[in-house]
Amino acid sequence: MLKSPPPTRVLTMAGLRENSFFPGVPVITLSDPDAETLLVRACEDLGFFRVTNHGIPMELIARLEEEIMQFFARPAAEKELAGKANPFGYGCKSIGNNGDVGWVEYLLMEITSKSLSMDFLMKPSASSLRSALNDYILEMRKLACQILEMMAHGLGIEPRDAFSKLVMDEESDSMLRVNYYPPCPMIQEQNRFMTGFGEHTDPQLISVLRSNETAGLEISLRDGSWVPVLPNRESFFINVGDSLQVLCLLPNQKIKKELIMGRRLVLFQVLTNGRFRSVRHRVLTKGLKSRVSMIYFGGPPPGERLAPLPLLVAEGEQSQYREFTWHEYKSCAYKTVLADSRLDQFQKR
Numbered sequence: 319m320l321k322s323p324p325p326t327r328v329l330t331m332a333g334l335r336e337n338s339f340f341p342g343v344p345v346i347t348l349s350d351p352d353a354e355t356l357l358v359r360a361c362e363d364l365g366f367f368r369v370t371n372h373g374i375p376m377e378l379i380a381r382l383e384e385e386i387m388q389f390f391a392r393p394a395a396e397k398e399l400a401g402k403a404n405p406f407g408y409g410c411k412s413i414g415n416n417g418d419v420g421w422v423e424y425l426l427m428e429i430t431s432k433s434l435s436m437d438f439l440m441k442p443s444a445s446s447l448r449s450a451l452n453d454y455i456l457e458m459r460k461l462a463c464q465i466l467e468m469m470a471h472g473l474g475i476e477p478r479d480a481f482s483k484l485v486m487d488e489e490s491d492s493m494l495r496v497n498y499y500p501p502c503p504m505i506q507e508q509n510r511f512m513t514g515f516g517e518h519t520d521p522q523l524i525s526v527l528r529s530n531e532t533a534g535l536e537i538s539l540r541d542g543s544w545v546p547v548l549p550n551r552e553s554f555f556i557n558v559g560d561s562l563q564v565l566c567l568l569p570n571q572k573i574k575k576e577l578i579m580g581r582r583l584v585l586f587q588v589l590t591n592g593r594f595r596s597v598r599h600r601v602l603t604k605g606l607k608s609r610v611s612m613i614y615f616g617g618p619p620p621g622e623r624l625a626p627l628p629l630l631v632a633e634g635e636q637s638q639y640r641e642f643t644w645h646e647y648k649s650c651a652y653k654t655v656l657a658d659s660r661l662d663q664f665q666k667r
C-alpha cells in the first residue's frame with residue numbers, strides 16, 4: 319500500500335462538485351438490434367461508451383477482483399517480486415519512464431499467445447491470481463472482438479473482422495493493466511482531489527475497462543471539458559484508442575443530437591470531425607474508498623500498417639497522417655509523457 323501522498327505534482331483541484339456525473343455516456347445493450355449503429359455513433363461522438371448484456375460472468379469478475387485486492391494488500395517487497403514495470407511488471411506511483419506520477423499502484427502485463435507472460439505469475443503462490451487473470455483475458459479478447467466486429471459491420475466494412483482480426487492475430491500486441499488506487503485519508507479530510515492516472519489517450523485499437531463502484535474516471539468531451547463518469551461494476555466501458563482513430567477516417571458528416579434545454583427537448587445537428595475519436599481520459603481520486611480497475615488493451619501486431627481503411631476515405635480525401643506501423647507508433651509512444659498527443663508526431667506537414 320502507499321504510505322504517504324506522492325509529490326505535490328499529483329495534487330489537483332479542490333472542491334470539484336460531487337455527484338455531478340455526466341449523463342451523456344451512451345449505454346449500449348449488445349443484444350439491441352440497433353447496437354451497431356449506436357456503437358458507431360458513440361465512437362464518432364465521444365469515443366467512449368458503456369456496454370451491458372455482455373455475457374461475461376459476474377463470478378469471474380468478482381474472483382479476479384478478490385485476487386487483485388489480495389495482491390495489492392501484500393507487503394511492498396512481495397509485490398515487487400513481480401518485477402519493476404519497465405514497461406511490464408509492478409508499478410507504484412510512477413507511470414511510464416518519463417516522469418509521470420499518479421496515486422496508483424498497478425500491474426501491467428503483456429499478453430502473448432492468448433495468456434499472460436510474466437515470470438512471477440508462474441510461481442505456485444500466484445497460481446490462483448494467474449488462473450483468474452488468464453480466464454479473464456480470454457473473455458476480454460472475445461468481448462473486444464465482438465465489439466470491433468459490430469463497429470466494422472456498423473460502418474459497412476467487409477469483411478466484418480477487418481478490425482478484430484488484428485486482435486485475434488497470434489502476434490497481437492495486447493496487454494492487461496490492473497490499477498489499484500488506494501484510499502488517502504489526508505486528501506479526504508481536505509476535500510481535495512489527486513491525480514490517480516493523468517490524462518491521456520490509449521495508443522491501441524480498443525480498451526475494455528471494468529472498475530469497482532468507486533468513482534474517479536473522467537473523460538474529455540469534444541469542447542475540451544472534463545466530465546466524471548458514473549461507475550458501474552456490472553458493465554464494461556469501451557474507449558476508442560489512437561490506432562482505431564487512424565483506421566477510421568470518415569467523411570465529415572452531420573449527426574443528430576437531442577438535448578434537454580430548460581424543459582424543452584431540442585434537436586440539433588453537430589458536425590463530427592469525421593472520424594472515430596480516441597478519447598482523452600484520466601482518473602482523479604478523492605481518497606475515500608479504494609478504486610480497482612482492470613483494463614484490457616487490444617492492440618494490432620507490430621508490423622501492422624496503420625492507415626485509414628480505403629473504403630472509409632471519401633473521394634479526394636487523404637489521411638492527415640503519414641503511414642506508420644504499430645511498432646513505429648509504440649516506440650514513439652514510449653518516449654512521450656502521458657498527456658502528449660502522440661498522433662501529432664505522425665501528422666503530415
Ligand code: GA4
Pocket residue numbers: 405413414415416418426493495518519520521522615651652653654655656
Ligand atoms: C497509456 C495506456 C496504457 O495504460 C499503457 C500506458 C503506457 C505505460 O504505462 O507503460 C504509457 C502510456 C500508456 C502512453 C505513453 C507512455 C506509455 C505510459 C507512458 C507515459 C500501458 C499504454 O499502452 O500506453
